[in-house]
Amino acid sequence: SDSLKLSFSQDWSKSDERLLQAVGQNQPDKVAALIVKKGLCPTKLDAEGKSA
Incomplete structure (x- = not known):
């Protein structure tokens, strides 16, 4: 399934995965820090159609 994920979205990064x-894992502080520091979009969908 890794190759499927890679072909699904090239802009899906390790940061999005984290x-x-x-x-x-219910870590709101980490969630907030990732969004702020990495400029992530919490509504971005992964290969399975899930978002943060």
Whole structure:
């Protein structure tokens, strides 16, 4: 499924993945820091159609 994710969205980054993980692990401080420091978009969809 990794190749599927790569072909799905070239602008999906490790930072986006970390943001999704932080949300899943209920770490609001980490979520906020990632959004602010990395300029991430919390509504961006991953290969499975999930967003932070």
